[in-house]
Amino acid sequence: MKHYKLIIPLLLLFQLSAKAQNFFGLLNNGNHIVSAGSNANPSLNANTDYLYAFEEREGSFQRFGIITQANFPIFSQQGFDFDFRIGAGALIVFSNQFKALTGVTWNFSRTADLNGRYYHSGFKIDFLPGYYGNKWAFAPHLALNYQPFIHIKHSDYAKNAFKDLYPNNNGKYTSPQDGWFSQNNLTLQTGIGVAYFQAKWHLNLIAGFQHQPNKLGLIALPDIGILPFYGGLNFGYSIADK
Amino acid sequence: MMKLIYLLTVLLLFGCEKIDDIGVLVPPTVDQDPNLPSVSVNVAGRQRLIHVRTFGNANNPVLFVLHGSFTDTRAYRNICESLSDKYYVVIWDQRGCGLSERITEDEFTLETAVDEINAMKNIYSPTQKVTIIGQSWGGGLATLYTSKNPEKVEQLLLIEPMPLTGDDMQKLFKTIVEFRYDNGSWNNFARHGQAISPLDHEQIDYRAMMILRSTMTSGYHCDGKNPPEWPVHRVGGFLEYVRNKRLGNPMSGFTYNFVDGIQNYTDTVRILGGSCSSLGYAMQKQYSIPHFPNAEVIEIKNAGHRMNMEKFDEVMQAIKSFLKEY
Numbered sequence: 001m002k003h004y005k006l007i008i009p010l011l012l013l014f015q016l017s018a019k020a021q022n023f024f025g026l027l028n029n030g031n032h033i034v035s036a037g038s039n040a041n042p043s044l045n046a047n048t049d050y051l052y053a054f055e056e057r058e059g060s061f062q063r064f065g066i067i068t069q070a071n072f073p074i075f076s077q078q079g080f081d082f083d084f085r086i087g088a089g090a091l092i093v094f095s096n097q098f099k100a101l102t103g104v105t106w107n108f109s110r111t112a113d114l115n116g117r118y119y120h121s122g123f124k125i126d127f128l129p130g131y132y133g134n135k136w137a138f139a140p141h142l143a144l145n146y147q148p149f150i151h152i153k154h155s156d157y158a159k160n161a162f163k164d165l166y167p168n169n170n171g172k173y174t175s176p177q178d179g180w181f182s183q184n185n186l187t188l189q190t191g192i193g194v195a196y197f198q199a200k201w202h203l204n205l206i207a208g209f210q211h212q213p214n215k216l217g218l219i220a221l222p223d224i225g226i227l228p229f230y231g232g233l234n235f236g237y238s239i240a241d242k
Numbered sequence: 243m244m245k246l247i248y249l250l251t252v253l254l255l256f257g258c259e260k261i262d263d264i265g266v267l268v269p270p271t272v273d274q275d276p277n278l279p280s281v282s283v284n285v286a287g288r289q290r291l292i293h294v295r296t297f298g299n300a301n302n303p304v305l306f307v308l309h310g311s312f313t314d315t316r317a318y319r320n321i322c323e324s325l326s327d328k329y330y331v332v333i334w335d336q337r338g339c340g341l342s343e344r345i346t347e348d349e350f351t352l353e354t355a356v357d358e359i360n361a362m363k364n365i366y367s368p369t370q371k372v373t374i375i376g377q378s379w380g381g382g383l384a385t386l387y388t389s390k391n392p393e394k395v396e397q398l399l400l401i402e403p404m405p406l407t408g409d410d411m412q413k414l415f416k417t418i419v420e421f422r423y424d425n426g427s428w429n430n431f432a433r434h435g436q437a438i439s440p441l442d443h444e445q446i447d448y449r450a451m452m453i454l455r456s457t458m459t460s461g462y463h464c465d466g467k468n469p470p471e472w473p474v475h476r477v478g479g480f481l482e483y484v485r486n487k488r489l490g491n492p493m494s495g496f497t498y499n500f501v502d503g504i505q506n507y508t509d510t511v512r513i514l515g516g517s518c519s520s521l522g523y524a525m526q527k528q529y530s531i532p533h534f535p536n537a538e539v540i541e542i543k544n545a546g547h548r549m550n551m552e553k554f555d556e557v558m559q560a561i562k563s564f565l566k567e568y
Contacts, residue, residue, distance in 0.1 A: 043432035044423065075429040083436070111437040113430045114452045118437040150261060150437060161451065161475050162269050164316070165341075167295070171277040173265040181261040185439040212439040216446065217347065221483045222421070223312075223458075224450050225431030226440060 022204070022236055023089035023103045023126065025051040026063045027137065029199040030238035037234030039071065041187075041210070042227045045083070047071040047234070063091040067105065078112040085124070091132075100129035101139070101193075107147075116154040116176075122147035122185070128193045137195040141206050147185040153178050187212050189230055200238045207231035262441065267448040268476045273343040283361035285337065286349040292362070293341035294334040295319070298326030303396065303567060304367035305329040306359070310378030311404075312453050312482055314340025316473045321375070321550055324558050328567035329373065332366050336383075338481030340474075344443045350484045352386060352498060359387045363394065371396035373565065378521070378547065379404055379485070381513075382500050385533075388511075389503035399564055400513045401557070402521040402547050403530060408489070408496030410529045415492045417520045419459055427456040443480055450479035461520035462547035470548045501533040511537040512564040514557065516545035 025033030033051040038044065049069035056063050071083035087105030094100065103126050111118045123146060130139025154176045162175050191208015210230040211219065220228050264270050272280035272291045280291045295315060305325060307318050315333045322331040335342040337358055338350060363372055373396045376384030381403025388395045405411040405418075421428070431452060440446040454474060460466020490496035511534045515523035523541040531537045540560045545553040562568040 041432075041436060043429040043436070073429060073433055075424050075426045078430070081433075109436065111433055113434050114455050115434075115448060120437045147437070147439075149258075152261075152266075157455070158267075158448075158451070160473065165269050165475060166277055167279060168277070171275060173270050173275060176268070177259065177263075177266045180258045181266065182258040183261040183438065184441055185437070187435075187439070212435060212441070214439065214441045214446075216440070216442065216480050216483075218440055218446065218480065218483055221440075221446075221479070221486070223482065223486070224446075224453055224479065225428055225433070226435065227432070 022049050022051055022067065022069070022234055023065065023091075023101045023128075024137070024193075024195045024197065024202050024204045024234070025067075025236045025238070026053050026065050026089060026091040026101060027132065027195065027197045028053070028202055028236065028238040030240050031055075032240045033236050033238045035202075035234050035236030037232055038074070039230075039232035041230050043225065044074040045071045046074055047232075049085075051089075051236075060093050061090055062093045062099070065089050065103075067103065069105065079110070079117070081110050081112055083107055083109040083111075087124075089126075094129070097131055097133055098129075099132040100127060101132075102127045114155060115158045116152055118150055118152055120147050120150040120185075122149065130193075135196060135198070137193070137197070137204075139193045141189065141191045141193040141208055143187075143189040145187040145189070148182055149180065150183055150185070151180050152176075185212070191230065202236045204234050204236070205232070261438065262444055264444075267438075267444050268451070269341060271341050271343055271476075278341055280342075281334075281362075281365055283337075283358065283365070285357045285361055286345075286351075286354040288345070288349055290337055290345060290349075291343040292334045292337065292358075294332065294362075295322070296366075297322040297331040297333075298329055300330050302328060302330040303373065304363075304370065305331045305373040305375065305565075306362065307331060307333040308359075308374065308376035308380030308384050309333070309336065309339070310380050311485065312450060312477050313472065313474050314476060314478075316340075316475050317548070317551065318377070320554055321558070321561070325561070325565070328565070330366070332362065334362060336478075336481075338484070339478035340476050342478075344478070344480065347480075347484050347487075350481060350488065352488060355383055356387050356390050359383070360391070360394075373397040373399075375399045375401065375561065376403065377401040377550075382406060385504060386500040388507050389501055392503070392507035395507065395509075397509065397565060398507070398511045399561060400511065400530075401549065402515055402519055402526065403513065404521065405525075406500045406530055406533050408498050411489075411496040411498075412492065414520075414525065414529065415496075417461060417525075420461060421458060425458055427452075427458055431456075440479070443478075446479035447477050450477040450482060453477070459547075464516075464518035464544060464546045464552070470546065470551045472548050472551060504533060505535055508535050512560070513537060513539045514542055514549065514560050515539055516542050516547060516549045516552075518544065518546040519549075521547055
């Protein structure tokens with residue numbers, strides 16, 4: 001119910017980064033592009049990344065790059081939470097100024113909260129087909145983030161939920177389970193990406209809707225942080241000329 | 243190299259236990275574990291198992307305890323045990339909450355919530371009136387039940403009931419919940435989804451359990467940064483989502499009215515309000531009391547919304563001095 005106060009600030013102030021959005025660095029000159037920004041998914045994070053961009057080539061696959069990225073939660077750091085990504089991207093030319101930025105990144109992340117500590121891993125695919133002019137780019141953003149692997153170490157708080165469960169002290173569920181698990185944690189994103197770029201730098205913004213498919217038909221429950229929005233704002237700079 | 247990566251991926255995906263297996267994240271519900279005590283009720287056309295605990299002699303007058311939102315029966319057991327010398331105390335996890343069987347969205351309305359109490363009454367006190375104690379949402383529900391069934395209620399005692407009408411809630415909403423996007427608790431909930439999505443009841447309940455330590459409802463407590471302990475087995479996250487839909491929201495308005503018919507219940511209603519809580523003494527005196535033909539509010543000093551955890555002796559004194567059996 002309280003999410004209405006969140007929507008505008010999230011969209012306008014802390015536009016979430018679709019993580020690894022800085023394939024936009026492929027629009028800059030130079031081989032070494034660094035960038036920094038903030039993003040929300042919908043929790044708020046700071047992110048920084050480095051993109052190694054190969055030289056432009058002839059043909060449809062105009063440029064390739066390899067990226068590393070680190071995300072850190074801003075207001076909810078517990079221990080040393082991080083989201084580290086590595087991947088590759090490409091700038092694909094369909095015709096003239098109709099192009100697409102696309103990329104795939106693999107992540108290894110640590111998330112901790114009141115219930116426990118989680119290491120999780122998976123991949124994300126981003127696709128931004130649209131108009132790429134001389135200074136501006138406008139493109140729909142489509143992304144898929146899948147986290148099939150997770151290691152859980154439950155906190156005492158989570159373990160306490162299992163205490164005094166059975167009046168007859170005769171039951172087999174006496175504690176939550178720690179260890180590696182497989183899961184279907186899927187996040188779908190659809191939004192808009194906008195970038196302004198010069199030879200040495202770029203500024204990009206991505207914002208839109210996200211949904212985690214579930215068996216319950218649940219779209220939003222702001223009380224516990226479920227909101228169908230994401231966004232990000234990033235500034236990138238080419239630190240070396242061609 | 244690629245074969246090795248492929249092999250490792252397959253092993254991890256199919257060799258690992260699945261996160262949504264029973265008991266991995268949260269305790270099982272009564273339909274998943276027959277060792278848990280349950281009764282079966284038919285509400286909204288569906289037969290569902292309810293997790294129930296009883297305290298005291300079944301020959302004593304029956305007293306129902308109705309729990310609040312984002313919780314279950316566990317935190318109320320001290321009240322139940324204390325009253326078990328004079329009453330047959332029955333407390334249950336409402337359908338979709340705690341360890342009770344999960345329900346579908348169309349099974350929960352304010353009407354079926356009342357039907358559920360009637361179904362429990364038919365089991366435990368089919369011919370006699372029942373005394374009801376309700377806290378927070380449970381206080382609102384107890385009021386609604388009494389409004390619709392005044393002839394079935396022996397005594398009614400409310401512990402910081404939520405605002406009893408949508409109009410009251412609209413006026414009070416900002417004082418009840420402080421929702422800031424730079425709140426660490428909220429960001430923790432949101433970030434949890436990057437690790438574990440709300441795929442099913444287990445996973446959403448696991449996340450929802452964290453709200454009990456949240457600072458988003460700091461106005462409920464004397465020390466908002468350190469909410470009092472509130473033990474819980476399991477929270478019904480999906481049910482909270484459905485209940486929010488039924489009650490309304492501050493943008494489109496809250497549409498409920500728990501006191502339509504309460505004028506037919508003329509016995510005195512006692513309300514307990516903490517001195518610290520945004521739903522406490524002052525709020526109850528100004529907003530809740532005027533809805534009842536006869537009602538009184540008792541202040542529990544230095545207590546917030548979780549007063550039975552903070553000031554147990556004072557709360558029990560205020561309860562027992564009201565109940566007829568003491």
